[in-house]
Amino acid sequence: MHKISALALLTLSASMPVLAQSQSNLTVYGILDAAVRTQSGLTAGYAGAPNRTSVVNSGVGPTSRWGLRGQEDLGDGLKATFNLESTxxxxxxxxxxxxxxxxxxAVLGLAGNWGAVTAGRQNTLVADAVIPTDPIGMRFAGLNPNIQVTSLTGHRLGIEYGATNTNAASNRVNNSVKYSGTFGGLTARAMYSFGESAVSSTRQDSKGxxxxxxxxxxxxxxxxxQFHDANGLELDAASIGGAWSTGNLRLMLNYGRNQGDTTGTTQTTNKVLSLGANYAFNSQWSLNxxxxxxxxxxxxxxxxxxxxxIGFLDYSLSRRTKLFLEMDTTKWKGNYQGAGNKARSSGLSLGVTHSF
Incomplete structure (x- = not known):
C-alpha cells in the first residue's frame, strides 16, 4: 500500500505540472544519503554490541526523505500552505x-504577515529549537544525541507520550496545531496537540x-x-542553545533536558550538553x-x-551532491550500553548525499 500511494502521488505530480504550478506551486523534493560503515561496539541500529560490524546504512549524513510541498496565493498577503514528508x-x-x-x-496551514498556523502531524517545538544549534547540523540521526535524546526521537522510555503512533519517540505529534510568528529578530511559537482520547482531554496531549x-x-x-501518555504520566522536555557565525566559521552550543514519569513513583531524567564547530575551507571542502x-x-x-x-569531512561535488568521511567515538558510563558490550565504541563511514 505504501508503494502504491507513493507511485500515485508521483504520477499525479508528473502528469499535471501546469495545473500544479498555477494553483499551488507543487514541489517534489528529497534527500538521498547512503554510506558504507565499519564500527566497533555498535549494532547496525547503533545499540551497544560486543563486536565489530560492517554495514551499508542510510542517514549517516542527513536523514533520507522525500516530500511534497507548496502554497497557493489567496490574495491580500494570505497563503495556503501544505507539506507531506516521508522517511x-x-x-x-x-x-x-x-x-x-x-x-x-503531514500539515496544512495558512500564512500571512501575522505569522503561520499549521495543523496535522509535525515537529514539536523542542525538536524545532535544536535544529539551528546542533553541532553537526542534525546529521546522523541514529547516533546524534540531540536528535535521539534532546528532540526525543529515541527517548528509550517505552511509553507513548503524546499522540505519536509509537512508544519509542516523541519528536513529532499528531492532531496538532502550531503557530509561528516572526517580528523583527524575535520569533514566537506555540503548539498544542489534541490527544483525542475519549477518557480525558489531558490523555496523550502535548503543549509547548x-x-x-x-x-x-x-x-x-x-x-x-509537556506530554502526557494514555494513563496521565507526564514527560517534560526543554532545550536552549545558541550559534554564532562569522565568515566561514560557525560555533554551536546547546543544552537539553527531559524528565519522564515511567510509573506513578519512578522517573527518568536525561541531560544533554553539546558544543561544536563548522569551518568551510573553500566552496568544496568543509570540516564539522x-x-x-x-x-x-x-x-x-x-x-x-x-x-x-562525531566529525565530518565534506567534499562538495556540486551544489546538490557531496561526499563525506565521518568518524565517531563513544565512551559509555555506568553500563548505559548494556551488559556484556564494549565500554568504548567507534565508527568510520564513507558516504554520499544527494538532494533533489
Whole structure:
C-alpha cells in the first residue's frame, strides 16, 4: 500500500505540472544519503554490541526523505500552505516508518504577515529549537544525541507520550496545531496537540512554547514541551542553545533536558550538553565536529550516560551532491550500553548525499 500511494502521488505530480504550478506551486523534493560503515561496539541500529560490524546504512549524513510541498496565493498577503514528508531508507528501499507513511510531516496551514498556523502531524517545538544549534547540523540521526535524546526521537522510555503512533519517540505529534510568528529578530511559537482520547482531554496531549532571537550572526533558541501518555504520566522536555557565525566559521552550543514519569513513583531524567564547530575551507571542502555529553538519572538505579565525538569531512561535488568521511567515538558510563558490550565504541563511514 505504501508503494502504491507513493507511485500515485508521483504520477499525479508528473502528469499535471501546469495545473500544479498555477494553483499551488507543487514541489517534489528529497534527500538521498547512503554510506558504507565499519564500527566497533555498535549494532547496525547503533545499540551497544560486543563486536565489530560492517554495514551499508542510510542517514549517516542527513536523514533520507522525500516530500511534497507548496502554497497557493489567496490574495491580500494570505497563503495556503501544505507539506507531506516521508522517511526513506536507501539501504533497503523502504519509505515511511512505524509512525506512518508520511511520518515526518503531514500539515496544512495558512500564512500571512501575522505569522503561520499549521495543523496535522509535525515537529514539536523542542525538536524545532535544536535544529539551528546542533553541532553537526542534525546529521546522523541514529547516533546524534540531540536528535535521539534532546528532540526525543529515541527517548528509550517505552511509553507513548503524546499522540505519536509509537512508544519509542516523541519528536513529532499528531492532531496538532502550531503557530509561528516572526517580528523583527524575535520569533514566537506555540503548539498544542489534541490527544483525542475519549477518557480525558489531558490523555496523550502535548503543549509547548518557544522563543528564538536572531541578530547579525547570532541566533538563540529555546523551547519547552509537556506530554502526557494514555494513563496521565507526564514527560517534560526543554532545550536552549545558541550559534554564532562569522565568515566561514560557525560555533554551536546547546543544552537539553527531559524528565519522564515511567510509573506513578519512578522517573527518568536525561541531560544533554553539546558544543561544536563548522569551518568551510573553500566552496568544496568543509570540516564539522561535535562533542556530546549525556547524563541519565533513574529512580532506584545508578546514574549512567556517555560522551560522544562525531566529525565530518565534506567534499562538495556540486551544489546538490557531496561526499563525506565521518568518524565517531563513544565512551559509555555506568553500563548505559548494556551488559556484556564494549565500554568504548567507534565508527568510520564513507558516504554520499544527494538532494533533489
Amino acid at each position: 526513506l531508507g536507501v539501504d533497503a528501499g523502504s519509505s515511511g516508518s512505524a509512525a506512518g507513511f508520511f511520518d515526518r510531516a 512554547l518557544g522563543l528564538n532571537y536572531t541578530v547579525g550572526g547570532i541566533v538563540v533558541t529555546s523551547a519547552y514541551t 565536529g561535535g562533542y556530546y555529553k549525556v547524563d541519565r538519572e533513574r529512580t532506584g538505579l545508578n546514574d549512567d550516560g556517555f560522551t560522544r565525538l
